Amino acid sequence: MKKLFAIAMLISGTLMMVSCGDDDGPTLSDKELQDAAIKAVADAVGEKVSTDATASGIAADNPNFDWTLTNNAARVDAVSDTMKYTANISQDVTWSADVVHQLDGRITVLDGATLTIEAGTVVVGNENLQGVNAAVLMIARGGKLMAMGTAANPIIMTSTADNGELTAANKGLWGGLVVLGNAPISEETVPAQIEGVPANDTNGLYGGSDAADNSGTIQYVSIRHGGAVIDAAAGDEINGFTLGGVGSGTTIHHIEVYANSDDGVEFFGGNVDMDYVVVTQVGDDAIDIDQSYSGKVSNFLVTVDNDSDEGLEIDGREGDLLGGTDDNFTLTNGTIQASGDANITCDFKSKARGTVSNLNANGGLIKLSASFDTETLESKEDAAQNVIDGNLVFTSVNATFSIYTDDFDQ
Numbered sequence: 001m002k003k004l005f006a007i008a009m010l011i012s013g014t015l016m017m018v019s020c021g022d023d024d025g026p027t028l029s030d031k032e033l034q035d036a037a038i039k040a041v042a043d044a045v046g047e048k049v050s051t052d053a054t055a056s057g058i059a060a061d062n063p064n065f066d067w068t069l070t071n072n073a074a075r076v077d078a079v080s081d082t083m084k085y086t087a088n089i090s091q092d093v094t095w096s097a098d099v100v101h102q103l104d105g106r107i108t109v110l111d112g113a114t115l116t117i118e119a120g121t122v123v124v125g126n127e128n129l130q131g132v133n134a135a136v137l138m139i140a141r142g143g144k145l146m147a148m149g150t151a152a153n154p155i156i157m158t159s160t161a162d163n164g165e166l167t168a169a170n171k172g173l174w175g176g177l178v179v180l181g182n183a184p185i186s187e188e189t190v191p192a193q194i195e196g197v198p199a200n201d202t203n204g205l206y207g208g209s210d211a212a213d214n215s216g217t218i219q220y221v222s223i224r225h226g227g228a229v230i231d232a233a234a235g236d237e238i239n240g241f242t243l244g245g246v247g248s249g250t251t252i253h254h255i256e257v258y259a260n261s262d263d264g265v266e267f268f269g270g271n272v273d274m275d276y277v278v279v280t281q282v283g284d285d286a287i288d289i290d291q292s293y294s295g296k297v298s299n300f301l302v303t304v305d306n307d308s309d310e311g312l313e314i315d316g317r318e319g320d321l322l323g324g325t326d327d328n329f330t331l332t333n334g335t336i337q338a339s340g341d342a343n344i345t346c347d348f349k350s351k352a353r354g355t356v357s358n359l360n361a362n363g364g365l366i367k368l369s370a371s372f373d374t375e376t377l378e379s380k381e382d383a384a385q386n387v388i389d390g391n392l393v394f395t396s397v398n399a400t401f402s403i404y405t406d407d408f409d410q
Contacts, residue, residue: 034408037377041370042403044388055398057335057360058299065301067151068256069222070280074154075164076122088203089113089143097121097153102160103135106175108203111142114216120153125174125226127161132198134228136175136238139215140203141182141191141245149220151254158224166225168281168305168339172261175238176226181215182208183247184327185269186292186317191245194268196230196238206244211271213247220254227261227283237262240282246270248295257282263313264302267293271327274298281305281339285313287331292317292353294327300334304342311336311344311361314383316351328391329354336361346399348383353391361399368392370405 065071081099088108095101097120104126109115117123125135137157139145149155159166159173166173180194185207197204223240230236240257245268253275257264264279269291277300279286286302289312302311314329331354336344344364352369370384379385384403386392394401 033377037372037379038370038403038405041379041384041388045368045384045401045403048387049394049397049401051363051398051400052396053363053398055358055360055396057358057398058301058333060301060335060337062299062301064254064276064299065278067154067220067254068278069224069258070256070278070301070303074156074222076156076158076162079122089115092116094118095121095123100124102126103137103174105129105133106136106138106197106201108138108140109143109145110140110203114144114146115139116146117148117155119148119150119155119220121155123155123157124160124162125158127159127173130228132230134175134230134238136178136196138178138197138203139180141180141206141208144214144216145179145218146216147218147221149254151220154220154222156222156224159226162225166259168259170225171259171283172227172229172237173225175228176240176242176260177221177223178238178242178244179215179218179246179250180204180206180244181246181250181270182210182213183245183270183272184209184211184292185245187269188318192268194242194244196236196242207269208245211247212249213245214249215246217251218255219251222256222258223260224258225260229261237284239263239266239288240279241265242268243270243272244268246272248272256280263288266290267295269293271295277301279303281308283307285310286336287311288313289329290315290318292327293329296330296332297334298330298332300331302334302336303339304336304344305339306342308342310347311364312346312348314346314348314352314354316353318350331355331359332357334359336364338362348392350383351381351386352383353386355393355395356397357395359397359399361397364399366394366397366399366401368401368403370403372405372407374407
């Protein structure tokens, strides 16, 4: 059984520790030693983090968000003609706004090709295709997406089921947007295969050594009602917006992910920056960072509901850094708010390294994973230890903090 120790940082700065367990665990003396080891880490973390109720984050009514569905704008407009796609894109092509562009399967922009999508264009995924055949727009390594939406005419990516009346409860009605690049990642093998794409599709490979890799420009794009289930038994679903090894030469700003069944935005390594991001009422984590992502996510607004998991889920490096990286992420100027009575939680774990500044989590909970040598009880590198060592820094954060570990069973 996982043993959870929650050490909550109260506004007064007082630390409290709570533990739970069964009767069949270690002896009392073992438990006391374990508790002491955890308390030592908690006390050290408490010297580094504190609640800042003045953290402003970013306002939900910021004008940069006026174009989003979250702020009741940019509904799907009726377009009479539809262009359907079943084959990958191997040469430069432009999708215009005068027709709806329907994805009948996983459509990939191949190495050397550029897909340009004009402002105001509607792209829809076929709702009748699920599992490995789900409708996805994927940009392979070496391919480019020039999605050139504007505030007045954003690009909308949604499901064929979207009649303009769907709500946040309507999730998983197509796949999502996947962009893959040649930038560094941390994984056992580089390149790696992106989640949600079958291993026999080598266009799903991502990661490399080109930190400045350019996958194009993606701006003013709203991604709605995605997250099709690829493998229900394995819990394998598609994120709204997946970025695997995307490099700093790529430009991404003004993005919305709404009502996705899996994560909203997930970074797998890479170092692309993302500015002005809205993630609303998704079924898993809103913003997920993995494999030593080292870019900056700034000016982000997250709304969680009772279907959501974490507002932020942050991991560090994976694997043995074969051709990989151990760099730090940056999260700045963000707000996490709740719909209804949903709880706000964020999970920093697995060697997370980076900086978080001006985050208004509205008093929610930030969980910090701690790891211990079960023989010596010495603290090992993990999110909590990285806070102590100055490798994970929180500045001006309106949240409470806790540490947890699954190293000790009882």
